[in-house]
Amino acid sequence: MKRLILITILTATVAGAGFLFWCGVPQQAFGNGDEAQAAPQPVRPVPTERVLPAPGSSIREFPATVQAARRVDMSFSVGGVLIELNGDAGRVVKEGEVIARLDPRDFENAVSSAEATHDEALQNLKRTRTLREKNVTTQSELDNAQAAFETAAAELRIRRKALEDTVMRAHFDGVVARRYVENHEHIKENTPVLSLQSIAELEVSFQVPERVLARYGDAALAGVQVRFGADGDTWRNARVREVSADADTVTRTYEVVAAVESPEDLKVLSGMTAEARLSLPTGLAGNGAVLAPMAAVFGGSDGGSYVWIIEDDAAPPRKTRVELGTMRDEGVEVLTGLEPGQRVAVAGVHSLSEHMVVRPMRAGAEGLE
Structure with a gap:
């Protein structure tokens, strides 16, 4: 039991x-x-950064190229054999200095012939005028003598000017940028002999994005400064001289030309590198704009710009459309779509989806932590 x-x-x-x-x-x-x-679902760590309020003003820098403010290809208005050429590239010349000469002999002979014709016409005019006063000749004879003299005088002026034009003088203080011919060549009239560039004032040319000009207008170009490539950290004030009316069809930028005084302690030549700096107007901070890392922004299929907002705790990422402003060194302005302090993904933005669960990656961590 x-x-x-x-x-x-x-x-x-x-x-x-x-x-x-x-x-x-x-x-x-x-x-x-x-x-x-x-x-x-596993929680995936995502590299993130917080967006910050945009400061009230921004500095934009653009690569620039130096060019002379005054540039001219010098040529003779008459043809002849070149017998003197003091225009080696890089040579500094003063205004009025002789830099080239043509053989003057044919022109001197032409002047001598024109002077003889002129003197003969003058004597004939005097003689005919005396005869007319004595009523020995007709008024028509006097008129013909007067016309012959004026023609001879005009021809003499032309020949003298041609002789004068056999000497080429510098139009301004400058530097010879390029020489196109060699000494003792036969030069045709109006054929470029050398290129002369001013050294008293320089210009820099740089490209400004259309969105900058569209947003700020003339105010964007109000405070231009220039730094030459070999000038260290010295920024020099410049004034805008030209702004192209048409944007480049590929880059959508406008060419801006600004004038700046040539530095006395630095030899700056056309073609050298420089930087142009714009100080854009204040006021963005009050409009709620923020600065976001460029790596956070990606394009959508609709042509818009987007970011992924990542919550502080594990949650799906939020794909958010944003309106972009000006590019800056520290990031890109976001005018709408983000608020200061929000986290955005800065890596792997094309592999994220709203069906995932993610969290911010811990500082200093890598991979899957």
Whole structure:
């Protein structure tokens, strides 16, 4: 009897343990896929940065190229053989200095011939005028003599001017940028001999994006400064001289030309590198603009600009459309779509989706942490 009671108790104990085991084992362990619960998604760490309020003003810098403020290709207005050329490239010349000469002999002979014709016409005019006063000749003869003299005088002026033009003088203080011919060549009239560039004032040419000019207008170009490539950190004030009326069809930028005084302690030549700096107007901070990292912005299929907003706790990322402003060294202005302090993804933006669960990556961590 006692043995029967003991067997009954053991049987009940085993059955209860089996029931508890069955209840504690997940159903999917037994292959019941229809009733299985979905496994929780892994939380992926994402590199992020917080967006900051945009400061009230911004400095934009652009690569620039130096060019002379005055540039001219010098040529002779007459043709002839070049007998003197003091125009080696890089040579500094003063205004009025002789830099080239043509052989003057043919021109001197032409002047001598024109002077003889002029003197003969003058004597004939005097003689005819005297005869007319004595009523010995007609008024028509006097008129012809007067016309012949004026023609001879005009021809003499032309010949003298041609002789004068055999000497080429510098139009202004400058430097010879390029020489196109060699000495003793026969030069045709109006053929460029050398290129002369001013050294008293320089110009820099740089490209400004259309969105900068569209947003700020003339105020964007009110405070231009220039730094030459070999001038260290010295910024020099410049004034805008020209702004192109048409944008480049590829880069959508406008060419701006600014004039700056040539530095006395630095030899700056046309073609050298420089930088132009614009100080854009204040007021953006009050309009709620923020600065976001460039790596956070990506393009959507609709042509818009987007960022992924990442919450501080594990949650799906939020794809948010933004309106961009001006590019800066520290990031890009975002005019709408973001608020200061929000986190945005700065890596893997093209692999994120709203079906993921993500969190900000811990500082200093890498990969999957």
